[in-house]
Amino acid sequence: MLVTNAKELLQKAMAGKYAIPSCNFIDLDSARVFCKTAADLKLPLILAFAEVHKNMISLEEAALIGKYLAGQYDAPIILHLDHGTEVEYCLRAMELGFTSVMIDASMKDFDGNVATTKEVVDAARKLGVQVEAEIGHVGSNVLEGDGSLYTEPEEAARFVAASGCDSLAVSIGTSHGVYKTGTPKLSFDALHGIAAALPETPLVLHGGSGTGDENLSRCAKEGIAKINVCTDFYVAAMEAVKGLDDFFDVKADSNAAIRKVQEHYYRVFGTK
Numbered sequence: 574m575l576v577t578n579a580k581e582l583l584q585k586a587m588a589g590k591y592a593i594p595s596c597n598f599i600d601l602d603s604a605r606v607f608c609k610t611a612a613d614l615k616l617p618l619i620l621a622f623a624e625v626h627k628n629m630i631s632l633e634e635a636a637l638i639g640k641y642l643a644g645q646y647d648a649p650i651i652l653h654l655d656h657g658t659e660v661e662y663c664l665r666a667m668e669l670g671f672t673s674v675m676i677d678a679s680m681k682d683f684d685g686n687v688a689t690t691k692e693v694v695d696a697a698r699k700l701g702v703q704v705e706a707e708i709g710h711v712g713s714n715v716l717e718g719d720g721s722l723y724t725e726p727e728e729a730a731r732f733v734a735a736s737g738c739d740s741l742a743v744s745i746g747t748s749h750g751v752y753k754t755g756t757p758k759l760s761f762d763a764l765h766g767i768a769a770a771l772p773e774t775p776l777v778l779h780g781g782s783g784t785g786d787e788n789l790s791r792c793a794k795e796g797i798a799k800i801n802v803c804t805d806f807y808v809a810a811m812e813a814v815k816g817l818d819d820f821f822d823v824k825a826d827s828n829a830a831i832r833k834v835q836e837h838y839y840r841v842f843g844t845k
């Protein structure tokens with residue numbers, strides 16, 4: 574069922590020292606796989622649609638798919654907008670029924686990020702929607718140790734207090750997409766510092782794909798409550814369909830591969 578209490582679910586994860594996967598869907602098939610797997614395993618799911626995929630399906634389509642499927646399956650499902658870049662887009666998502674939105678103004682300076690995030694938070698409060706924000710920048714496809722600045726604990730605490738966001742994406746050395754230089758080296762010192770500075774605020778890790786099971790399992794145990802996965806699903810789907818020449822087989826085998834990755838990450842994150 575579609576649920577609105579993202580913060581509560583994530584705080585439960587913090588207390589239980591596990592993480593909930595945030596799975597990026599790009600069409601009806603992937604969304605259905607994510608919801609069905611969650612229901613079969615009786616585990617919570619953050620069903621995420623990223624603004625960057627809006628040319629594949631529209632926000633309206635994503636909202637319809639997410640709300641319909643969440644209603645069909647017996648698992649707590651949060652319909653989440655991933656990386657909303659503009660206030661306007663986040664507002665539209667909330668009006669369409671997303672129960673959680675991320676506003677990513679992390680490219681702005683501190684005050685600009687606070688102001689933009691607060692604008693979304695103020696609107697979200699009226700609708701009972703929860704808001705994730707980001708501080709420190711998670712790069713994309715960057716080389717190890719290059720381009721990702723660690724989030725400062727003191728700055729993170731000031732940011733949450735000033736913006737009122739419900740959860741916070743932090744930068745501890747992961748990157749979006751595929752890593753070109755193998756498994757990244759994460760800063761668990763940075764994570765511990767941020768978690769200590771924000772004992773009530775669920776922390777989010779972006780760029781879970783390719784980060785390595787050991788790293789991700791540690792993140793879940795040591796302070797991250799939500800881990801975003803996207804690329805790994807679709808890399809596995811591509812692997813699974815190599816050599817197939819029947820479109821119906823392609824659909825079936827890619828869906829099965831996506832499910833396997835989701836089941837794997839539920840185990841790695843220790844989700845309960």
Ligand SMILES: [Zn+2]
Pocket residue numbers: 656711749779780801
């Ligand atoms: Zn991200």
